[in-house]
Amino acid sequence: MIFYKNTGYCFGKPFDYEQLINGIIYLTFSFMFLQRICVGIIFCLIQTTSMVGQTSSFEVVPLGVKGGNDESNLSSYLVAATGSKQYVALDAGTIQAGLDKAVQQKTFAVPAIQALRKYIKGYCISHAHLDHVSGLIINSPADSNKTVYAIQSCMSLMQQHYFNDKTWANFGDQGIGNFLKKYHFETLVPNQEIALQGTSMFVTPFVLSHVHPYESTAFLVRNGDASLLYLGDTGPDAVEQGGRLLALWRAVAPLIQTQKLKGIFIEVSFPNEQPDKFLFGHLTPRWLMQEMQVLASLVEEKSLKGFPVVITHQKPPVANEKKIVAQLKAYNPLGLRLIFPQQGKRLEF
Numbered sequence: 001m002i003f004y005k006n007t008g009y010c011f012g013k014p015f016d017y018e019q020l021i022n023g024i025i026y027l028t029f030s031f032m033f034l035q036r037i038c039v040g041i042i043f044c045l046i047q048t049t050s051m052v053g054q055t056s057s058f059e060v061v062p063l064g065v066k067g068g069n070d071e072s073n074l075s076s077y078l079v080a081a082t083g084s085k086q087y088v089a090l091d092a093g094t095i096q097a098g099l100d101k102a103v104q105q106k107t108f109a110v111p112a113i114q115a116l117r118k119y120i121k122g123y124c125i126s127h128a129h130l131d132h133v134s135g136l137i138i139n140s141p142a143d144s145n146k147t148v149y150a151i152q153s154c155m156s157l158m159q160q161h162y163f164n165d166k167t168w169a170n171f172g173d174q175g176i177g178n179f180l181k182k183y184h185f186e187t188l189v190p191n192q193e194i195a196l197q198g199t200s201m202f203v204t205p206f207v208l209s210h211v212h213p214y215e216s217t218a219f220l221v222r223n224g225d226a227s228l229l230y231l232g233d234t235g236p237d238a239v240e241q242g243g244r245l246l247a248l249w250r251a252v253a254p255l256i257q258t259q260k261l262k263g264i265f266i267e268v269s270f271p272n273e274q275p276d277k278f279l280f281g282h283l284t285p286r287w288l289m290q291e292m293q294v295l296a297s298l299v300e301e302k303s304l305k306g307f308p309v310v311i312t313h314q315k316p317p318v319a320n321e322k323k324i325v326a327q328l329k330a331y332n333p334l335g336l337r338l339i340f341p342q343q344g345k346r347l348e349f
C-alpha cells in the first residue's frame with residue numbers, strides 16, 4: 001500500500017488534503033465576498049432611503065389653486081408625507097373637480113371617488129369663506145368618516161351657517177340639529193400642535209387677520225423633522241394691524257434657519273395696482289415681498305435665497321393673474337423660488 005503525502009482515505013476512497021484545504025479557503029473567501037456584497041447592498045438601500053427622505057419630505061396635490069370665480073378650481077391643497085397616500089386637505093374650496101383633474105393627469109391611479117374616500121384623511125379649513133369650504137360641503141354626502149380641523153371662529157361659522165341641519169345637513173358630531181356624525185369636528189387651539197388622524201403628520205394653527213376682526217388661519221404641517229407652512233387668506237400687517245404675520249414669521253424663523261421648513265404656501269390675490277383700501281384682507285406681489293423681507297430680517301442673510309414659495313389664490317380675470325406672475329418675477333429681491341401651482345399636478349418638498 002503506497003501512502004502519498006497529503007493523501008488520505010475517506011469512506012474507503014482516497015482524497016487529497018491540499019484539495020480539501022484549497023476548497024475550504026475557496027469557500028471561506030466566497031462566503032466573505034458574498035457577505036461584503038450583502039452588506040454593500042443593505043448600506044446602499046439605507047443610503048437611498050435616507051436620501052429620498054432628504055430630497056422630499058412632503059408631496060402636495062393641488063385640487064384648486066385660484067381665488068375666485070371658477071368654482072371648479074378654488075383653494076385646496078392635499079398634503080401627505082412623501083410616499084404615503086394619507087393626505088390632509090388644506091382648505092376645501094374645490095375637491096371633486098380637482099380629484100378628476102389629478103386622475104386625468106395620472107397623479108392618482110384610482111378613481112376620484114376612491115381618492116376622496118380613502119386618500120383624504122381630513123380637512124384643515126383656514127376660514128369659512130365659501131371659496132375655501134364649498135368643496136367640503138358639497139361632497140360631504142359621498143365622503144367617508146374623517147376629521148375636520150379648524151380654529152374656534154371658523155368652526156363656529158361652519159356650524160352656524162353650513163352644517164346647521166337647515167342650509168345643509170349637519171354631517172358633524174356637534175353643533176345645531178341632528179348630528180350625522182360622519183365628520184368629527186376638531187376645534188384647534190392656536191399655536192398648539194395636534195396629530196392629524198390617519199396620517200403620520202401633525203399640525204399647528206396660527207391665527208391670521210383677514211379684514212380685522214375676521215380671522216383666518218395658517219397651518220404648520222409637520223412630518224418628523226420637516227415642516228410645510230400653508231397660509232389661508234390674509235392681508236399685510238401694515239394694513240390689517242395686530243401683527244399676526246409678524247408673530248407667524250417669528251414662530252417659523254428658527255425652522256428656516258435649521259432648514260426644516262420645506263416651503264411656504266401664501267396668497268397673492270391682486271396685482272400691485274389694487275389700492276390698499278380695496279385689498280379686502282389679501283396680498284399683492286409688492287406686499288408679499290415686503291412680508292418676505294420681514295421674515296428675511298429674522299433669519300440669517302440669504303437663508304431665503306432659492307426658498308420655495310408657492311403662490312396661491314390669484315383672483316381672475318386672467319389678465320390680472322398674468323400681471324401677478326409678471327410682477328412677482330420682476331421684483332424678487334430675496335431670490336425666492338416662486339412656484340405657480342397647477343390643479344392636479346403633484347409638487348414635492
Ligand SMILES: [Zn+2]
Pocket residue numbers: 127129210233
Ligand atoms: Zn377669504
Ligand SMILES: [Zn+2]
Pocket residue numbers: 067075129131132233313
Ligand atoms: Zn379666499
